[in-house]
Amino acid sequence: MSEKKQIIITGGTGFIGSHTVVEVIKAGFDAIIFDDFRNSKPWILDRLEKISGCKIKHFDVDCNNYNAMSTALNSLQNVTGIIHFAADKAVGESVLNPVKYYENNIGSLTQILKLAKDFEIEHLVFSSSCTVYGEPASPIVTEETEIKKATSPYGATKIACEELIQFAVQSDQKLKATLLRYFNPIGAHPSAEIGELPQGIPNNLVPYITQTAKGIREQLTVFGNDYETIDGTNVRDYIHVVDLADAHVKALQRSIKQEANFCEAYNLGTGKGSSVLEIIHTFEEVNDLKLNYVIGDRRPGDVVQIWADPSKANNELGWSCKYTIKDALKHSWSWEQNID
Ligand code: UD1
DSSP states (O other), X not given: OOOSOEEEEETTTSHHHHHHHHHHHHTTOEEEEEOOOTTSOTHHHHHHHHHHTSOOEEEOOOTXXXXXXHHHHHTOSOEEEEEEOOOOOOHHXXXXXXXXXXXXXXXXXXXXXXXXXXXXXXXXXXXEEGGGGOSOSSSEEOTTSOOOOOSSHHHHHHHHHHHHHHHHHHHOTTOEEEEEEEOEEEOOOTTSSSOOOOSSSOOSHHHHHHHHXXXXXXXXXXXXXXXXXXXXXXXXXXXXXXXXXXXXXXXXXXXXXXXXXXXXXXXXXXXXXXXXXXXXXXXXXXXXXXXXXXXXXXXXXXXXXXXXXXXXXXHHHOOOOOOOHHHHHHHHHHHHHHOO
C-alpha cells in the first residue's frame, strides 16, 4: 500500500494539469490522473513518466460519470485531495454551445463534490480564471475586486463553480477549498517534453504565435491596436505554466495544514502586464526570428487590460514566480519545435 498521500488530478494530461502532475510528484505526493483525453493525447502520459521518473496511475474516466470515478476511487487507499482541471475553456465556442459548457464545467464539478463528500476527501483545489473580474474598473485586481456578471457562458461557468464551492464548504465542516484564479498561462516545461497542445486552430495568443513561427499558420492577427493602453494593444498578465503549477502544490500544502474548513480565492499572476506587441517582440528577440503578423480588428469580448495583484498568494501560499516572460517564450518555442 502506498504511504504517500494520493492526489487526484482531473484533466491531468491537459496543459496546466500536466505541468501540475510533475510538480505534485516532485513535492512527494502520488499523482493519480482522471482524464479521458478528449482535449489531449495519451502520449502525454509517457512524457509525464519520463520527466517524473515514475509510473503514474491513470483512469480513463469522464468527470461527469460519478460511477466510473467512484469505481476508480474504490481501488485507491489514501486519497487526500482533488485538483480539478477538467473543463472546457474556449470562450467563442462557449457562446455557440453554452449547454456543453454548463454540462461539462458545472456538471463535472457537481460530481467531484459528491465524490469528495462520499469518499471523505477533504482538500479541493479548483481551476478558476481572472475572467471572473470581467472588465475591471482598474487594471490591477485583488481578490476583493468585484466579480462581474459574465459576458460569456465560459465565464459564467467559472463564477457559478466558485459559488457552488463556497456553498458546499458552508454546508460541509470537512471541505477545504482553494479557488485559483489564473491569469494568462504560457510557456512549457523546460524539458520541452510537455506543453500546450491546442486542438485545431489555437484561440490563445502564444500557441498562435508559435504555430505561425513554425509555418503551421500563415500569419498572426493582432486583435486591435486602438485600445487605451501603452501601445494600443490589450494588456494581460502572462505567467509561466510551471510557476502556475507550483502554486497548486503550495495551495495543497497550505490546505493540509488547516484545521477548519475554508474557501479561499487566490490570484495567480506575476503582477506585471504585457501588451500583445510586447509579447510578439519579446518572442522574436529571445528566439532570434521574425514573426509574420498584421494588425486586425478588435476581438469582441476582449478585456482592455488586466493584471494580478498576487500579494495574497505570495503571502499566504509562500509562492512567487521564478520564471520570466523571456523564459516562458523560449520554452514555448522549444516545445512547439518538439511537437511532430
Ligand atoms: C481568454 C479568455 C479568458 C480565458 C482564457 C482561457 C476572453 C476575454 N478571455 O483569455 O477568460 O480564461 O482565454 O484560455 O476571451 N490575441 C491576438 N491574436 C490572436 C490571439 C489573441 O491579438 O490570434 C490577443 C487577444 O486579443 C488578447 C491577448 O492576445 O488581447 C490574449 O488572448 P488569449 O490568449 O486568447 O487570452 P485572453 O483573451 O486573455
